[in-house]
Amino acid sequence: MSNFDSRTPAMLVLLKQLVEIESPSHDKVAVDRLGALVAEECRQLGGQVKLHPQTETGNLVEAHFLPSPTRVHSEGAGGESSILLLAHMDTVFPLGTLAKMPFYEKDGKVFGPGVSDMKGGIVVALTALAMALETGSLAHPVTALFTSDEEIGSGTSRSLIEKISSGSALVLVLEPAMLDGSVKTWRKGVGEFTIRVRGRAAHAGGDHDKGRNAIEEIAHQVLAIQKMTDYSKGTTLNVGVIRGGIASNVVPDEASFEVDLRVMQPGEAERISAEIQALTPVLDGTTLEVTGGLNRPPMPYNDMIKATFNKVKAIAANVNIELKASGTGGASDANFVAPLGIPVLDGLGPAGGEYHSEREFIFRNSLPERAKLLATILSEW
Numbered sequence: 001m002s003n004f005d006s007r008t009p010a011m012l013v014l015l016k017q018l019v020e021i022e023s024p025s026h027d028k029v030a031v032d033r034l035g036a037l038v039a040e041e042c043r044q045l046g047g048q049v050k051l052h053p054q055t056e057t058g059n060l061v062e063a064h065f066l067p068s069p070t071r072v073h074s075e076g077a078g079g080e081s082s083i084l085l086l087a088h089m090d091t092v093f094p095l096g097t098l099a100k101m102p103f104y105e106k107d108g109k110v111f112g113p114g115v116s117d118m119k120g121g122i123v124v125a126l127t128a129l130a131m132a133l134e135t136g137s138l139a140h141p142v143t144a145l146f147t148s149d150e151e152i153g154s155g156t157s158r159s160l161i162e163k164i165s166s167g168s169a170l171v172l173v174l175e176p177a178m179l180d181g182s183v184k185t186w187r188k189g190v191g192e193f194t195i196r197v198r199g200r201a202a203h204a205g206g207d208h209d210k211g212r213n214a215i216e217e218i219a220h221q222v223l224a225i226q227k228m229t230d231y232s233k234g235t236t237l238n239v240g241v242i243r244g245g246i247a248s249n250v251v252p253d254e255a256s257f258e259v260d261l262r263v264m265q266p267g268e269a270e271r272i273s274a275e276i277q278a279l280t281p282v283l284d285g286t287t288l289e290v291t292g293g294l295n296r297p298p299m300p301y302n303d304m305i306k307a308t309f310n311k312v313k314a315i316a317a318n319v320n321i322e323l324k325a326s327g328t329g330g331a332s333d334a335n336f337v338a339p340l341g342i343p344v345l346d347g348l349g350p351a352g353g354e355y356h357s358e359r360e361f362i363f364r365n366s367l368p369e370r371a372k373l374l375a376t377i378l379s380e381w
Contacts, residue, residue, distance in 0.1 A: 004127075004131070004368035004369070004371050004372040004375075005368050007127055007131070007368055007371065008364070008365075008367060008368050010127075011123050011124075011127055011367045011368065011371070012105075012110070012364075012367070014041070014123050014126065014127075015103075015110065015115065015119060015120060015123045015367070016103050016112075017037065018034065018037070018038075018114075018119040018122060018123065019098075019103045019112040019113060019114055019115055019119055020098060020103060020112075021033050021034045021037060022091070022093065022094075022095050022096075022097060022098060022113065022114075023058070023089055023090050023091055023114070024090065024091060024092070024093060024094050024095060025057065025090040025091070025092070025148070025149055025150075025151045025152040026057075026152065027095060028054070028056060028057055028058050028148075030058075030095060031057065031058025031059075031089055031090050031148045032058050032059055034058075034089045035051075035058055035059050035060075035061050035089055035146065035148065038061050038089060038122060038126075038146050039051065039061045039063070041126050042061070042063035042126070042144065043063075045065065045126070045129055045130055045133060046065065046133060047063035047064060047065050047129075047144070048063065048064045048065075049061065049062070049063045050062045050063075050064075052160060054148065054156050056156070057090075057148045057149040057152075057155075057156050057157075058089060058090065058148030058149070059148065060145065060146065060147055060148060060156075060157055060160060061089075061145070061146040062143065062144070062145050062146075062160075062164070063143070063144045063145075063146075064141065064142070064143050065129055065133065065138065065141065065142040065143075065144070066138075066141050067138040067139055067140060067141065068133075068136040068138065081140050081141075081169040082140055082141040082142065082143060082167065082168050082169060083140050083141070083142050083143070083168060083169060083170045083171075083172065083377075083378060083381065084142075084143050084144075084145060084164055084165055084168040084170070084171045084172070085125045085129075085142060085143070085144040085145070085172055085174060085374075086145055086147075086161065086165075086171060086172070086173045086174065086333055086334070086337075087118060087121050087122050087125055087144070087145070087146050087147070087173075087174040087349075088118060088146065088147045088148070088149075088150035088151070088154075088157075088333065089119075089122070089146050089147065089148055090147075090148050090149055090150060090151050090152070091113055091114035091117065091119075091151065092117075092151050092356050093113035093114060097113045098112075098113065100358070101113050101358050103115070105364060108363060108364050108365065109352075109361040109362065109363060109364060110361060110362050110363075110364050110367075111359070111360065111361045112360070113360065114360070115352070115360055115361060115362055116176045116349070116350070116352035116353070116354075116355055116360050116361060116362045117175070117176055117355040117356065117360065118174060118175050118176060118349055120176065120349050120350040120352065120362045120367065121174030121175060121176065121348070121349030121350070122146065122174065123350075123367065123371075124174060124348065124349055124350060124367065124370045124371050124374055125144055125174050125374065127367075127371040127375075128370075128371045128372075128373075128374035128375040128378060129142065129144065129375075129378070131371065131375045132375045132378045132379055137375070137378070137379040138378055138379065139378065139379050139380065139381065140169070140378070140381065142378060143164055143168070145160070145161065145164055147160075147161065147333065150332065150333055153295050153296075154296075154333055154336070157333075158333075158336055161333055161336050161337070162336055162337075162340065165336070165337045165340055165342050165344075166340055166342065168342060169342075169343070169381075170308070170342075170343045170344070170345075170381055171334070171337045171342055171343070171344040171345075172344075172345055172348045172374065172377065173332055173333060173334040173337075173344065173345070173346040173347070173348060174348050174349040175332045175334070175346050175347055175348075175349055176347065176349045176350060176351065176352045176353075176355065176362065177347045177348070177349060177350065177351040177352075177366070177370065178326045178328075178347060178351065179351060179352070179353050180324065180326075180351070181323075181324065181351045181366065181369075182323075182324040182325060182326035182347065183309065183312070183323060183324070183325060183326070183345050183346065183347040183348060184326060184327055184328055184332075184334070184345070184346035184347035185301050185305050185306070185309050185325040185326065185327055185345065185346075186264075186298075186299055186300055186301040186305070186327035186328075187296075187298065187299040187327060187328055187329075187330065187331050187332060187334060187335055187338075187346065188234065188262040188263060188264050188298055188299075188328070188329045188330070188331060189261075189262070189263045189264075189268075189269055189294060189296055189297045189298035189299075189331065189335060190260070190261065190262055190294070190295050190296045190330075190331040190335075191260075191261035191262075191263070191269055191272075191273070191292065191293055191294035191295055191296075192258065192259065192260060192261065192292050192293075192295060193258070193259040193261065193276055193290060193291065193292035193293070194256060194257070194258050194259075194290075194291050194292050195218070195221055195225075195256060195257055195259065195276075195279070195288060195289070195290050196254070196255075196256040196288070196289040196291075197214040197215075197217045197218050197221070197244075197254070197255050197256065197281075197286055197287070197288055197289075198214060198253060198254055198286065198287050198289075199211065199212035199213055199214035199217060199251070199252065199253045199254070199255075199283070199285060199286045200212035200251070200253050200285055201250060201251055201252070201253035202250075202251040203249065203250070203251070204248070204249040204250060204251055205249060207251075208251065211251025211253075212251070212253070212283060212284075212285035212286050213251050213252060213283070214244055214252045214253055214254050214255035214286060215244045215245055215252050215255045216283060217255070217281055217282060217283045217286040217288075218242065218244060218255045218256075218257055220282040220283070221257075221279060221282075221288070222239045222242070222257060224279065225237050225239060225259055225276065225279075226238075226239060228272055228275060228276075233263075233264065233265055233268055234262075234263065234264030234265060234268075235261075235262070235263050235264065235265070235268050235272065236260075236261075236262045236329075237259055237260070237261055237262075237272070238259065238260040238262075239257050239258070239259050240258055240259070240260055241257060241258040242255070242256075242257040243255060243256050243257070244256065259276075259292075261294070262329050263294075263298055264298055264300065265298065265300070266297075266298060266300065268298075269293075269294040269297070269298075273293055273294065276290055277290055295331075296331040296332075296335035296336065297335055297336070297338065297339050298335065298338070299331075299334055299335045299337075299338035299344070299346070300338070301325075301327065304341065304343060305338070305343070305344065305345070307343075308343040308344065308345055309323075309325050309345060311381075312345060312377060312381075313325075315376055315377055315380045315381065316373055316376065316377075318376065318380065319372055319373070319376050321369065321372070321373055321376075323373075326347075332346055334346040348370060348373070348374055349362075349370060350362040350363065350366040350367050350369075350370050351363050351366040351370075352366070
């Protein structure tokens with residue numbers, strides 16, 4: 001495999017371009033600007049690009065790359081054994097963030113909005129593809145899918161992710177690696193609920209007894225939901241937002257709160273959802289309305305993912321990379337792939353941290369190393 005360190009300057013130039021095209025999830029025009037650059041990069045590599053237009057979120061970019069005829073003929077590669085590279089172009093940072101959070105390098109780290117989550121992963125994918133194609137080492141057809149709405153739940157891209165994944169032999173997700181370079185072999189499933197309470201408004205002084213305090217009712221429900229957390233099962237519920245009331249001298253007739261759900265074990269989301277839907281008011285004269293549910297199913301560390309990791313670990317060892325396995329309570333598009341029974345690994349992007357903050361960074365030397373790892377997987381899987 002060629003020396004990937006020599007590619008680092010070009011990788012940094014591309015990363016700077018990507019970061020400086022700000023792409024917040026809810027700004028279609030902005031994300032499409034980035035998508036146009038990504039699509040052109042794929043075309044320059046010889047990829048066949050297909051755009052999937054969207055009305056409210058950015059267009060999805062799908063690119064196909066074929067192994068060299070020589071590699072297919074001599075080793076029998078190709079056919080239906082395709083590999084899917086999965087990345088997202090949107091970030092959590094609003095337009096204008098660059099003014100106070102510019103792209104820069106310092107002490108072996110690279111900083112900037114989305115540099116880790118996950119524009120660094122896009123650079124790794126494109127660089128690995130370039131090297132595999134240039135050296136004729138690409139062993140399988142590769143589809144690269146760049147989505148536009150991962151940070152807001154992948155509502156428009158989920159069906160395409162599942163469709164392409166179902167026809168793939170392996171799915172590699174270019175989310176950032178852990179700080180120590182570990183890939184992600186498990187992720188918790190994520191859900192969100194909103195509970196709305198309606199009571200009865202009244203003057204807090206003259207008619208207090210005639211009111212039905214929606215905030216008081218919410219207090220009961222918050223405690224009930226927080227108690228559903230079960231650390232032994234990896235199940236957590238967090239009430240993170242509460243809204244209600246208009247003035248201290250008014251008995252509030254409306255209030256609501258939002259709940260974050262994280263589950264590790266299959267079946268836990270269904271159990272918790274049933275319990276939340278079964279909640280009943282404690283105070284007479286109040287009503288509850290529950291909306292929401294599971295957005296991303298869990299990605300457990302099962303036998304298939306374990307076997308996938310072990311195979312990739314062996315491939316990495318061939319190029320002197322010691323690969324470690326880890327996981328996280330956060331979710332990604334890998335969560336949609338796991339229930340399909342398709343081999344999947346996440347965290348193939350560069351190592352970094354402080355995601356979604358003004359301190360977001362990647363380690364500079366992880367860019368060529370992850371490109372080397374990915375190119376080797378594309379060659380030896």
